Amino acid sequence: MDIFEKDKEYIVNSYRRLPIHLTNGKGSLVYDEDGKSYIDLGSGIGVNVFGIADDQWIKAVTSQLNLIQHSSNLYYTDPCVNLAKLLIAKSGMKKVFFCNSGAEANENGIKAVRKYAAQKKGSEYYTIITLLNSFHGRTLTNLAATGQDVFHRLYQPLTPGFIHVPPDDIDALSKAIKEHKVAGFMMECVQGEGGVCPLSLDYVKKAACLCEENDIVLMCDEVQCGNGRTGYYYAFMHYGINPDVVTTAKGVGGGLPLGVCMLGEKLKDIFSYGDVGSTYGGNPVCCAGGVSIMSRIDEALLLDVRKKGSYLFKKLKSLKGIEEVSGLGLMIGFKAKKPTSDIINELMKNGVLVLSAKDKVRILPALNIPMELLEEATEKIIAVCE
Ligand SMILES: *Cc1c(COP(=O)(O)O)cnc(C)c1O
Numbered sequence: 195m196d197i198f199e200k201d202k203e204y205i206v207n208s209y210r211r212l213p214i215h216l217t218n219g220k221g222s223l224v225y226d227e228d229g230k231s232y233i234d235l236g237s238g239i240g241v242n243v244f245g246i247a248d249d250q251w252i253k254a255v256t257s258q259l260n261l262i263q264h265s266s267n268l269y270y271t272d273p274c275v276n277l278a279k280l281l282i283a284k285s286g287m288k289k290v291f292f293c294n295s296g297a298e299a300n301e302n303g304i305k306a307v308r309k310y311a312a313q314k315k316g317s318e319y320y321t322i323i324t325l326l327n328s329f330h331g332r333t334l335t336n337l338a339a340t341g342q343d344v345f346h347r348l349y350q351p352l353t354p355g356f357i358h359v360p361p362d363d364i365d366a367l368s369k370a371i372k373e374h375k376v377a378g379f380m381m382e383c384v385q386g387e388g389g390v391c392p393l394s395l396d397y398v399k400k401a402a403c404l405c406e407e408n409d410i411v412l413m414c415d416e417v418q419c420g421n422g423r424t425g426y427y428y429a430f431m432h433y434g435i436n437p438d439v440v441t442t443a444k445g446v447g448g449g450l451p452l453g454v455c456m457l458g459e460k461l462k463d464i465f466s467y468g469d470v471g472s473t474y475g476g477n478p479v480c481c482a483g484g485v486s487i488m489s490r491i492d493e494a495l496l497l498d499v500r501k502k503g504s505y506l507f508k509k510l511k512s513l514k515g516i517e518e519v520s521g522l523g524l525m526i527g528f529k530a531k532k533p534t535s536d537i538i539n540e541l542m543k544n545g546v547l548v549l550s551a552k553d554k555v556r557i558l559p560a561l562n563i564p565m566e567l568l569e570e571a572t573e574k575i576i577a578v579c580e
């Protein structure tokens with residue numbers, strides 16, 4: 195059996211993989227078993243922030259591997275506390291809880307929201323408002339939070355206490371706050387899986403005000419849009435708001451599983467002994483990698499992300515074959531006249547890997563993709579779309 199047949203035989207049928215067997219890579223280039231190269235505009239769904247086999251990240255991870263690979267949270271280790279300090283410096287949040295994925299980060303964020311509201315307003319205040327078209331992860335609670343019905347079917351009953359309102363509709367949010375006993379409001383500032391849709395500045399600012407006025411916990415899911423992806427350390431900074439809870443994962447680990455739930459001033463002491471926990475959470479190898487990633491996300495890199503993002507955005511926007519372009523920084527989606535699956539397949543044949551998000555092509559390159567490669571990939575996108 196070849197790898198395609200083995201995969202079909204042994205692995206659950208949940209992924210629709212492209213027919214490429216990847217073996218290795220360097221930076222923004224990745225190679226298949228025949229040695230064919232691809233420009234990687236997906237970076238493992240926004241994970242490989244500094245590309246594949248990044249030297250500094252490998253050094254950080256392997257050095258730590260040679261010291262201690264895992265300790266559990268019964269003891270202290272350096273990488274864990276060093277990464278926490280760095281994340282707090284970059285985000286302005288006050289305390290962090292480490293776990294292993296985006297879904298878990300959100301689960302713990304939701305626990306923080308519920309506990310705060312239960313203590314402050316009473317246990318009947320458990321409703322969390324989220325947005326239609328959102329994506330918050332695959333656990334049953336995150337599916338309940340996710341505002342897309344396709345994810346809900348067949349898995350009922352989901353965790354109760356979530357309602358969805360349309361994005362960019364402040365009246366709908368205000369009405370929901372009046373009609374329910376609300377604990378929190380949770381949003382992605384830039385909806386990723388929903389089609390790379392940034393919320394409007396005006397909406398996010400007003401929503402944050404409504405939360406403040408009603409003592410509703412404001413939670414930003416920055417699993418995809420965080421860690422420099424949008425040209426800001428965290429996307430909420432583009433909007434000038436101060437969330438109470440920020441969750442992240444994907445890019446923060448640079449390729450090893452790492453999730454973070456960050457708490458702001460209002461909720462920094464919400465968890466007490468035994469409230470949350472994780473065997474692997476704060477794993478020293480993952481955190482050492484995280485330190486390597488986060489310490490290199492600085493103002494100069496962010497400026498570069500914004501420049502490259504605006505180059506790509508403008509190029510795509512000017513094409514006749516493209517109907518819609520959306521996004522922020524190096525998180526970009528576009529809808530071509532041709533079907534998205536055709537675009538993805540043709541680009542693959544021409545040596546460019548991209549992602550999809552609903553009916554759009556989604557582009558999440560490494561933040562340090564060399565300009566020449568970005569230009570080369572852009573020319574190939576232009577050729578395929580026109
Ligand atoms: C990917 C993603 C998640 C889920 O993260 P996992 O690590 O796959 O659990 C949650 N929220 C958003 C916005 C995401 O993009």
